[in-house]
Amino acid sequence: MKPITEQIKNKPILGWVLFLGTVVVVFLLGMLASAVMERRAEAVFAYTPQVKHSQFEPRNEVWGKNFPRQYQSYKNTSDTSFRSMYNGGAMIDMLEVDPRLVILWAGYGFSKEYNQGRGHAYAIDDVRNILRTGAPVGQEKSPMPNTCWTCKSPDVPRVMNEIGVAEFYKGSWEEKGHEVVNHIGCADCHDAENMNLRISRPALLETFTRIGKDINKVSHQEMRSLVCAQCHVEYYFNKETPVKGVPYLTFPWDNGFSAEAMESYYDQMEFSDWTHQLSKAPMLKAQHPGYEVYMTGVHAKRGVSCADCHMPYKNEGGQKFTDHHIQSPLNNVANSCQVCHREETERLIQDVYERQTKIIENRDELEKLLVHAHVEAEFAWKKGATEAQMKDILMDIRHAQWRWDYAAASHGGSFHSPVEIGRVISTGITIAQEGRIKLARLLAALGHNEAIPYPDISTKAKAQKYIGLPMDELNASKKIFLEQVIPQWDAKAAEREKTYEITNF
Ligand code: HEC
Ligand code: HEC
Ligand code: HEC
Ligand code: HEC
Numbered sequence: 001m002k003p004i005t006e007q008i009k010n011k012p013i014l015g016w017v018l019f020l021g022t023v024v025v026v027f028l029l030g031m032l033a034s035a036v037m038e039r040r041a042e043a044v045f046a047y048t049p050q051v052k053h054s055q056f057e058p059r060n061e062v063w064g065k066n067f068p069r070q071y072q073s074y075k076n077t078s079d080t081s082f083r084s085m086y087n088g089g090a091m092i093d094m095l096e097v098d099p100r101l102v103i104l105w106a107g108y109g110f111s112k113e114y115n116q117g118r119g120h121a122y123a124i125d126d127v128r129n130i131l132r133t134g135a136p137v138g139q140e141k142s143p144m145p146n147t148c149w150t151c152k153s154p155d156v157p158r159v160m161n162e163i164g165v166a167e168f169y170k171g172s173w174e175e176k177g178h179e180v181v182n183h184i185g186c187a188d189c190h191d192a193e194n195m196n197l198r199i200s201r202p203a204l205l206e207t208f209t210r211i212g213k214d215i216n217k218v219s220h221q222e223m224r225s226l227v228c229a230q231c232h233v234e235y236y237f238n239k240e241t242p243v244k245g246v247p248y249l250t251f252p253w254d255n256g257f258s259a260e261a262m263e264s265y266y267d268q269m270e271f272s273d274w275t276h277q278l279s280k281a282p283m284l285k286a287q288h289p290g291y292e293v294y295m296t297g298v299h300a301k302r303g304v305s306c307a308d309c310h311m312p313y314k315n316e317g318g319q320k321f322t323d324h325h326i327q328s329p330l331n332n333v334a335n336s337c338q339v340c341h342r343e344e345t346e347r348l349i350q351d352v353y354e355r356q357t358k359i360i361e362n363r364d365e366l367e368k369l370l371v372h373a374h375v376e377a378e379f380a381w382k383k384g385a386t387e388a389q390m391k392d393i394l395m396d397i398r399h400a401q402w403r404w405d406y407a408a409a410s411h412g413g414s415f416h417s418p419v420e421i422g423r424v425i426s427t428g429i430t431i432a433q434e435g436r437i438k439l440a441r442l443l444a445a446l447g448h449n450e451a452i453p454y455p456d457i458s459t460k461a462k463a464q465k466y467i468g469l470p471m472d473e474l475n476a477s478k479k480i481f482l483e484q485v486i487p488q489w490d491a492k493a494a495e496r497e498k499t500y501e502i503t504n505f
Contacts (some may be wrong), residue, residue: 396435
């Protein structure tokens, strides 16, 4: 080919074509640049504060005026349509799915009602509706303390700021019902001044201080998990310290995070959540050691945070922002997993299901052993066993069920850390079997040498009848509570919220 200058000399029209072509390209580039600038301007506009409010503003819609994208996506936590194989946003009655749980929790509120967690938008509704909080109408008190509100609402840091932390925990649950009305939201995780991530709950800060860690020295990436660790953790109510008589929210992390470390912590202080109705064992209820279990998994070890999978980045109109629709990542594999993994969506989902299914297989076996152990221990008492004879057996039941619960209640744990969960369940199986061997020996010594029949607990109703729960009564009084008391709480809260200061710009 001849050089371009020579070609133009021969055909001047070609020069003009090149010239005009360049003009058009430059013009188009100019248009593009201007569009980008406009977008930028839009973006800046979207982040220009519309209102000024206090750090303790509990209403998401007020914060949402300044950050509409985050607010709109957070509102999607009310979506209950997604169900994966075991989890998702739908309400699942776990006692119906697995009636053995009724026996494991006999004598404790969880045997009345236990549902699989839903999105953050339901935190207030669900704690009001659940039978475990009782039906405090008139002079009637709830069986639960105010401490139960702690992980439900940004009203919590607001009230704590007004009256103090211990004063917040003090008293029974219905006393602060009119104070805590907004579901989990912006103020729980953010600093209103600069929108930095913020720890709003004292329990996590106090625990860090106790175990000699400095919350101000953690990395930004760690904060993207620690905001979740304010609530998705194991905890208990300490009625002895720091304030006698107040059920003070405490994380049992002093000896470490593992099932064994927390178990030894509880054993040392001879703490128990309740005495089992059938076996009389001093039981522990694992709450939801989600953060602790996650920390033992490979993702945590590679520096992947809770937010990376549950709050991935999202693009909307050229804007990159954090998707606040906190949910099962299996409803959003493209943004949650495929930023790091190249596998097909189906493959990744199968990886998750495979781990969960294999773990649940063994967890079910441990559950059956525990039902046997409780029923056999009850039988031994009836046969005249003494406290001294039962002591070791009851400790085995306590430890085996704690391990089962540590695994079962660490929502997502069988994916977050399958190897650790598998290990904890197998130690639980060993301990449960040891306890049952001791029981068999004891029963033989008491003159009983046959198997104790497994009760018919094939449905939730049968299991609840077996332990003698008056379900009709409980449901009827709950209905009255919801109809009469809740509207009063909401009306009182609405009056108060009218007085909150909000400045429009
Ligand atoms: C203030 C306490 C609190 C904080 C902070 C918190 N959660 Fe939750 N979370 C809850 C409660 C309570 C529920 C159950 C709500 C219900 O069932 O009504 C829940 C439910 C969930 C669910 C189940 C949603 C579904 O659709 O099944 C996921 C997933 C979740 N949280 C992840 C996170 C992640 C990730 C973080 C941190 C970025 C976080 N949470 C921070 C209290 C909290
Ligand atoms: C459970 C904790 C949690 C809640 C509740 C929450 N956020 Fe966030 N938010 C995060 C995390 C985690 C990030 C990512 C921060 C980072 O990496 O710096 C984030 C980021 C942001 C950002 C920074 C820009 C971006 O998109 O990354 C804004 C603005 C924001 N959130 C607004 C809100 C608003 C408004 C609400 C209430 C409607 C809210 N957040 C509720 C945890 C939360
Ligand atoms: C920020 C990056 C990142 C994200 C997001 C992420 N992963 Fe991973 N994943 C990793 C790394 C790193 C490993 C460890 C593999 C290694 O080091 O070779 C890993 C390991 C795994 C493994 C093997 C670990 C095991 O338990 O055997 C599976 C399965 C997996 N990821 C699935 C997922 C799924 C499903 C999601 C989305 C819900 C996801 N990952 C999200 C980075 C990520
Ligand atoms: C590597 C990605 C990844 C990380 C990191 C991660 N999760 Fe998950 N999480 C998942 C997957 C996958 C599931 C299983 C979802 C299912 O079965 O539908 C899950 C399940 C859950 C569930 C139960 C969800 C439901 O629908 O009921 C909760 C709650 C949860 N995770 C909280 C957390 C918290 C808190 C952290 C950090 C301490 C965390 N996750 C870290 C991927 C992750």
